[in-house]
Amino acid sequence: xxxxxxxxxxxPFQTAARNxxxxxxxxxxxxxxxxxxxxxxxxxxxxxxxxxxxxxxxxEFGSRQALVEAYVTxxxxxxxxxxxxxxxxxxxxxxxxxxxxxxxxxxLASNEPVVQLIVKDAEGGELHRLLTGLGQALxxxxxxxxxxxxxxxxxxxxxxxxAETLVRLAISHAxxxxxxxxxxAHDMERVFAPFVDELLGRPGA
Amino acid sequence: xxxxxxxxxxxPFQTAARNxxxxxxxxxxxxxxxxxxxxxxxxxxxxxxxxxxxxxxxxEFGSRQALVEAYVTxxxxxxxxxxxxxxxxxxxxxxxxxxxxxxxxxxLASNEPVVQLIVKDAEGGELHRLLTGLGQALxxxxxxxxxxxxxxxxxxxxxxxxAETLVRLAISHAxxxxxxxxxxAHDMERVFAPFVDELLGRPGA
DNA sequence: GATTTACAAATGGCATGATTTTGTAAATCA
DNA sequence: TGATTTACAAAATCATGCCATTTGTAAATC
Numbered sequence: 222x223x224x225x226x227x228x229x230x231x232x233p234f235q236t237a238a239r240n241x242x243x244x245x246x247x248x249x250x251x252x253x254x255x256x257x258x259x260x261x262x263x264x265x266x267x268x269x270x271x272x273x274x275x276x277x278x279x280x281e282f283g284s285r286q287a288l289v290e291a292y293v294t295x296x297x298x299x300x301x302x303x304x305x306x307x308x309x310x311x312x313x314x315x316x317x318x319x320x321x322x323x324x325x326x327x328x329l330a331s332n333e334p335v336v337q338l339i340v341k342d343a344e345g346g347e348l349h350r351l352l353t354g355l356g357q358a359l360x361x362x363x364x365x366x367x368x369x370x371x372x373x374x375x376x377x378x379x380x381x382x383x384a385e386t387l388v389r390l391a392i393s394h395a396x397x398x399x400x401x402x403x404x405x406a407h408d409m410e411r412v413f414a415p416f417v418d419e420l421l422g423r424p425g426a
Numbered sequence: 427x428x429x430x431x432x433x434x435x436x437x438p439f440q441t442a443a444r445n446x447x448x449x450x451x452x453x454x455x456x457x458x459x460x461x462x463x464x465x466x467x468x469x470x471x472x473x474x475x476x477x478x479x480x481x482x483x484x485x486e487f488g489s490r491q492a493l494v495e496a497y498v499t500x501x502x503x504x505x506x507x508x509x510x511x512x513x514x515x516x517x518x519x520x521x522x523x524x525x526x527x528x529x530x531x532x533x534l535a536s537n538e539p540v541v542q543l544i545v546k547d548a549e550g551g552e553l554h555r556l557l558t559g560l561g562q563a564l565x566x567x568x569x570x571x572x573x574x575x576x577x578x579x580x581x582x583x584x585x586x587x588x589a590e591t592l593v594r595l596a597i598s599h600a601x602x603x604x605x606x607x608x609x610x611a612h613d614m615e616r617v618f619a620p621f622v623d624e625l626l627g628r629p630g631a
Numbered sequence: 632g633a634t635t636t637a638c639a640a641a642t643g644g645c646a647t648g649a650t651t652t653t654g655t656a657a658a659t660c661a
Numbered sequence: 662t663g664a665t666t667t668a669c670a671a672a673a674t675c676a677t678g679c680c681a682t683t684t685g686t687a688a689a690t691c
Contacts, residue, residue: 264653418620
């Protein structure tokens with residue numbers, strides 16, 4: 222009951238093709254959402270914009286709901302990737318890393334279609350729930366993994382707590398801005414600096 | 427151009443009567459919202475439940491929108507009053523005060539009709555925006571006033587920053603709970619303890 | 632001063648039918 | 662083989678008109 226003739230180079234190619242397809246489709250969704258919003262975007266629109274058949278969409282994503290989730294997931298992962306990059310580049314100064322990461326995130330978020338649609342009150346329900354739900358979960362996990370990687374002395378549990386708290390505040394400020402990104406980032410650095418120092422092993426503690 | 431014959435006891439009485447009216451009406455709204463939600467509650471319903479005429483409602487509140495804002499405002503002020511009470515009762519230990527306040531808030535919030543409607547996804551738009559907007563503003567101000575009153579050594583700017591940050595996290599956890607209130611409150615105490623120590627004048631700083 | 636009554640305007644269902652869109656399956660194509 | 666095309670049923674969305682309700686305001690009445 223096993224007729225496979227030993228896998229060659231074919232499997233990795235198919236995987237790459239699949240990823241390329243998903244990438245292309247989700248990018249098409251991004252353009253359409255930016256232009257007309259998600260509610261006014263149909264599966265046919267997406268198929269046409271991506272240059273594939275509508276069926277391929279269903280074969281790959283299964284449903285419209287799954288597609289928008291993949292889209293939001295990609296947006297979030299794009300943001301966290303940029304933030305992660307900034308954190309790594311400032312690994313020598315955790316305070317600065319925190320401030321720059323927050324500032325960068327808020328600036329990027331204000332240009333995100335999803336965030337803009339929610340703030341503008343258009344399509345608040347669907348996307349709002351996805352951003353807070355998925356966004357909180359995904360970003361928390363990413364940041365919770367990043368922290369002990371850059372600062373190994375931080376215990377995983379503490380990293381998780383810090384990550385979740387920072388992400389909650391980041392989303393809160395993205396959706397309901399208090400001041401400009403720079404000022405908010407400065408405030409967040411001020412609030413979290415003492416806790417961060419404790420996690421990193423403060424000299425006098 | 428001043429024909430007032432010296433104010434007697436009449437003005438305070440009228441004020442008291444007005445407050446009583448508003449109190450009665452908003453309490454009626456609270457009951458109706460708890461029973462049917464806000465969308466299904468009409469001005470006639472409120473008038474009947476409060477035992478006043480529909481006109482009195484308009485004379486006092488002006489519009490349906492203004493009424494629901496008064497209602498949400500009262501709910502928020504009710505919550506912050508309870509939290510304020512708890513903080514004052516624990517003024518001798520800021521860490522404990524922070525934890526107990528957070529725990530109490532999350533428990534009270536889970537029984538708030540407004541919070542329940544939002545979490546249940548019913549009427550998400552209207553009330554969600556009111557709770558985050560009004561709630562954030564009102565609660566922040568209350569807490570920002572409370573802190574320097576209980577701990578005078580905290581500078582007003584720091585109090586404002588701490589208050590706004592705590593309120594954002596409180597609302598975030600009320601609308602998207604991570605764990606049970608007790609665990610979350612414990613986490614918040616752990617995160618903010620170092621910053622609070624700094625504001626209170628840490629021994630070794 | 633509040634209530635009742637009256638009323639115009641806006642809003643909110645609701646029934647209807649047409650249209651679009653979703654999601655699935657089979658046939659076709661390269 | 663895998664994607665496309667075609668076909669199709671079920672569901673969702675939309676446009677329409679209509680009716681009932683509700684909002685908000687004003688005047689009359691208690």
